[in-house]
Amino acid sequence: MSKKFDFSVNGKAVSVSLDNEETPLLNVLRNELGLMGTRFGCGLEQCGCCMVLVDGAAEKSCTKPVSIVAGKKIVTVEGLGSAAQPHPLQQAFIDEQAGQCGYCLAGILISAKALLDKNPRPSRTEIAQALDGNICRCGSHNRIMRAVEKAAAVMRSGTTR
Amino acid sequence: MNAPLPGPLNDNPDLDRWVEFPSAGKVTVLTGRVELGQGVLTAMAQIAADELDVAMERITVRSGDTAKAPNEGYTAGSQSIQFGGVAIRQACADVRALFLDQAAKILGCQVGELSMNDGSVHRNGKSTGQDYWTLSGAVNLGVKATGGGARKRVVDFKSIGKSCARLDLPDKIFGGSAFIHDMQIDGMVHARVVRQPNRGATIGSIDERAIRRAAKGPIEFIRNGNFFAILGADETAVEAAGVAATSHVSWQNIEAPAPIQQEATWLLQRPVVERVFGAPDAGNPQGRQRYEATYTRGYLAHASISPSCGLALYKDEILTVWTHCQGVYPLRAALAKALKLTPTSIVVHHVQGSGCYGHNGADDAAADAAIIAMQKPGQPIRVRWRREEEFIYEPKTPAMVVKVRALLDDSGRPVDWTQEIWSPTHNQRPGAGGNLLGALALPDPPPEPPPNDVPEANGGGATRNAEPLYDISAKRILHHLVTETPVRTSALRGLGAMPNVFALECCVDELAESAGRDPVQYRLSMTADARARAVIEKVATMAKWNPAAPRGTGTGRGVAFARYKNRAAYSAVVVELSVDEEIRLHHVWCATDAGLVINPDGVLNQLEGGIIQSASWVLKEQVRFDNGIASFDWETYPVLKFSEVPEIDIELINTRDEVPLGVGEVTAGPTAAAIGNAVSHALGARIRDLPLTRERIMAALLKE
Numbered sequence: 001m002s003k004k005f006d007f008s009v010n011g012k013a014v015s016v017s018l019d020n021e022e023t024p025l026l027n028v029l030r031n032e033l034g035l036m037g038t039r040f041g042c043g044l045e046q047c048g049c050c051m052v053l054v055d056g057a058a059e060k061s062c063t064k065p066v067s068i069v070a071g072k073k074i075v076t077v078e079g080l081g082s083a084a085q086p087h088p089l090q091q092a093f094i095d096e097q098a099g100q101c102g103y104c105l106a107g108i109l110i111s112a113k114a115l116l117d118k119n120p121r122p123s124r125t126e127i128a129q130a131l132d133g134n135i136c137r138c139g140s141h142n143r144i145m146r147a148v149e150k151a152a153a154v155m156r157s158g159t160t161r
Numbered sequence: 162m163n164a165p166l167p168g169p170l171n172d173n174p175d176l177d178r179w180v181e182f183p184s185a186g187k188v189t190v191l192t193g194r195v196e197l198g199q200g201v202l203t204a205m206a207q208i209a210a211d212e213l214d215v216a217m218e219r220i221t222v223r224s225g226d227t228a229k230a231p232n233e234g235y236t237a238g239s240q241s242i243q244f245g246g247v248a249i250r251q252a253c254a255d256v257r258a259l260f261l262d263q264a265a266k267i268l269g270c271q272v273g274e275l276s277m278n279d280g281s282v283h284r285n286g287k288s289t290g291q292d293y294w295t296l297s298g299a300v301n302l303g304v305k306a307t308g309g310g311a312r313k314r315v316v317d318f319k320s321i322g323k324s325c326a327r328l329d330l331p332d333k334i335f336g337g338s339a340f341i342h343d344m345q346i347d348g349m350v351h352a353r354v355v356r357q358p359n360r361g362a363t364i365g366s367i368d369e370r371a372i373r374r375a376a377k378g379p380i381e382f383i384r385n386g387n388f389f390a391i392l393g394a395d396e397t398a399v400e401a402a403g404v405a406a407t408s409h410v411s412w413q414n415i416e417a418p419a420p421i422q423q424e425a426t427w428l429l430q431r432p433v434v435e436r437v438f439g440a441p442d443a444g445n446p447q448g449r450q451r452y453e454a455t456y457t458r459g460y461l462a463h464a465s466i467s468p469s470c471g472l473a474l475y476k477d478e479i480l481t482v483w484t485h486c487q488g489v490y491p492l493r494a495a496l497a498k499a500l501k502l503t504p505t506s507i508v509v510h511h512v513q514g515s516g517c518y519g520h521n522g523a524d525d526a527a528a529d530a531a532i533i534a535m536q537k538p539g540q541p542i543r544v545r546w547r548r549e550e551e552f553i554y555e556p557k558t559p560a561m562v563v564k565v566r567a568l569l570d571d572s573g574r575p576v577d578w579t580q581e582i583w584s585p586t587h588n589q590r591p592g593a594g595g596n597l598l599g600a601l602a603l604p605d606p607p608p609e610p611p612p613n614d615v616p617e618a619n620g621g622g623a624t625r626n627a628e629p630l631y632d633i634s635a636k637r638i639l640h641h642l643v644t645e646t647p648v649r650t651s652a653l654r655g656l657g658a659m660p661n662v663f664a665l666e667c668c669v670d671e672l673a674e675s676a677g678r679d680p681v682q683y684r685l686s687m688t689a690d691a692r693a694r695a696v697i698e699k700v701a702t703m704a705k706w707n708p709a710a711p712r713g714t715g716t717g718r719g720v721a722f723a724r725y726k727n728r729a730a731y732s733a734v735v736v737e738l739s740v741d742e743e744i745r746l747h748h749v750w751c752a753t754d755a756g757l758v759i760n761p762d763g764v765l766n767q768l769e770g771g772i773i774q775s776a777s778w779v780l781k782e783q784v785r786f787d788n789g790i791a792s793f794d795w796e797t798y799p800v801l802k803f804s805e806v807p808e809i810d811i812e813l814i815n816t817r818d819e820v821p822l823g824v825g826e827v828t829a830g831p832t833a834a835a836i837g838n839a840v841s842h843a844l845g846a847r848i849r850d851l852p853l854t855r856e857r858i859m860a861a862l863l864k865e
Contacts (some may be wrong), residue, residue, distance in 0.1 A: 138770045
């Protein structure tokens with residue numbers, strides 16, 4: 001007996017019907033809605049690859065049952081911006097070449113977005129703390145933190161680049 | 162008479178395996194090297210852009226594909242640019258020459274009057290109306306490379322040597338389907354394998370009802386011998402069943418590694434194959450001061466950020482496999498053997514995965530998918546390992562014991578050096594005779610491969626960087642290749658280089674200290690190699706090295722140096738840190754000479770990554786055993802976090818006239834040793850066992 005869940009993803013209303021209401025939000029995003037930008041890393045809420053914004057807060061989606069997000073606003077990396085219209089964070093990550101394999105980046109961009117929404121002028125220490133829930137195994141940490149600082153400066157100045 | 166062709170081009174001489182002009186204005190460059198997060202595709206495009214004289218934007222790089230791309234074995238050992246890049250360079254130069262020859266024929270002029278300008282043929286600087294695409298019908302690229310095409314002179318490089326944005330990053334930043342995990346094939350089903358705990362373990366019983374209950378959705382079982390897998394259209398159900406199955410399938414003949422086997426010193430009493438290299442034994446010479454110290458490192462995991470994934474489809478008697486492994490051709494050969502197929506009936510495509518630092522679960526996940534696909538013809542199969550599965554079943558890099566013995570002259574400099582190593586093999590890749598995990602569970606499993614390690618001609622495995630580059634008149638390596646190991650071991654970034662450089666560069670510091678010498682000057686006094694001296698001097702200047710800095714203050718600095726494999730890039734590293742109960746890294750300086758640099762920012766990115774990963778190994782990482790692998794997630798196998806990484810400054814000594822040298826692995830050893838030396842400087846006490854845990858720090862302080 002399938003159940004219907006309504007919520008919004010990247011500003012669009014979505015409705016999914018599922019037999020299993022414990023289906024993780026991540027699986028719904030990837031397998032039902034075809035949004036592949038949010039990655040599976042551990043399924044244990046330990047690595048941060050699956051971060052999405054839930055009503056503006058960065059949360060891990062890999063074990064979160066979809067029933068919990070009914071009625072809420074979800075934003076994924078696809079909702080931040082696009083190659084044609086990049087979010088300042090995405091532009092800064094390109095400018096700083098902040099990544100190696102890039103598997104962790106979608107989750108990191110979401111954590112960084114949540115940080116800058118709360119704190120537009122974070123110190124390096126605050127950036128590091130905000131990203132400690134995300135694992136980067138390739139060692140791109142310093143570039144990533146530089147990119148977040150740069151995006152913060154751009155966003156404060158109100159320019160798009 | 163042309164110079165010999167670069168190795169990979171000699172192995173794959175047909176030019177149409179390297180370059181294609183698929184449609185007007187477009188170029189496809191093919192490479193056997195695959196993207197592992199190291200930026201190799203971008204560097205290859207830069208090389209091709211310069212040698213073909215076309216804009217980067219025209220180039221698509223196709224890599225790792227048994228249907229078409231050249232066979233270059235494995236993407237490993239920091240050799241992609243040094244060998245694969247040089248091969249592309251010559252292939253493109255040959256292609257360009259063929260097209261200019263054809264243009265000269267058509268235009269009735271001398272080749273010398275012609276030049277190529279973004280793919281268009283110019284005569285004495287003016288457009289001729291001919292280009293690669295108008296000429297491609299008349300130029301047959303199904304010919305052998307000759308090496309006759311003149312490669313660009315360094316002064317004529319336009320793209321090579323300039324920082325270039327990575328071609329693959331946008332998809333990863335904007336949330337595209339960048340990875341194998343994101344592939345969708347019509348009719349695809351998800352699968353999880355219930356892993357055989359070890360070779361020879363057999364299934365006792367399976368509680369199928371309990372597994373189905375846990376799935377909460379439709380699933381299907383398939384079994385072949387001790388290979389047992391769960392399939393279904395709904396990944397959530399298949400994953401839940403996969404998790405539940407670990408406690409609802411019972412196994413017999415389990416061999417679980419015990420805590421006592423966890424430490425490197427357990428290797429000292431095991432069966433070995435003895436291997437000896439270098440100068441004859443010095444015996445016990447009179448009058449020479451002797452120094453001896455022993456260093457150890459535990460087992461490490463690759464711990465790629467994503468668990469492995471593989472897809473396969475068996476249809477019309479062709480098995481197609483998608484994988485993020487490092488060598489599509491060796492995997493094809495191993496699959497053919499395991500599945501009793503001919504290699505020509507298998508096609509293996511590389512698709513990017515998460516960062517890969519060596520032989521992780523990628524080959525095995527692809528084999529899982531292939532085994533299932535053979536039982537389900539026409540059905541595309543996607544296997545994605547669970548996080549715990551990757552940690553527990555991926556090959557580990559071996560624990561090592563390295564004992565250094567030096568005989569010293571009157572000034573305290575070594576004149577005789579022995580590096581004695583106990584280590585299991587660093588290579589059980591499928592291409593080196595290693596088995597695919599899934600194949601071991603099938604009926605009639607393949608035998609254990611005979612004990613071997615990476616040949617010294619290829620840089621060695623456990624012996625990699627065991628020989629100091631310094632001017633020491635007699636050097637030898639004693640390698641005890643341990644043949645009995647508690648876990649499957651294989652290649653991780655740098656193989657034996659990290660433990661060997663840690664041992665020898667810590668020992669050099671200890672010798673400098675007992676000789677009362679500054680470690681920077683002491684190293685310089687032992688090498689006449691100008692490139693080695695240059696990186697050591699450079700890093701000392703960058704870090705404002707102070708020879709008089711006092712020991713034992715809680716804050717310390719250490720220096721170390723290596724040339725990777727003694728024949729690739731040179732790197733010197735200085736680390737500044739502080740120690741109380743734990744080590745806090747403050748700053749790392751690094752000077753590297755990688756010869757001709759293709760993409761400087763790409764090189765910096767790789768060097769930074771190598772430094773941070775090595776710091777993580779040294780400070781935090783060891784695979785623990787406790788009636789099985791006890792390091793199975795990010796809490797039981799923590800790695801360096803954002804708040805723990807040091808500031809890093811790197812300078813490249815760009816020796817443009819030298820051959821390009823790979824950089825992915827060069828910083829691992831020097832970083833490890835520089836941390837070891839800085840900890841000793843900070844504490845006034847030496848720790849010779851990795852990782853540098855709180856317990857070891859406390860023990861070292863108590864010993865003082």
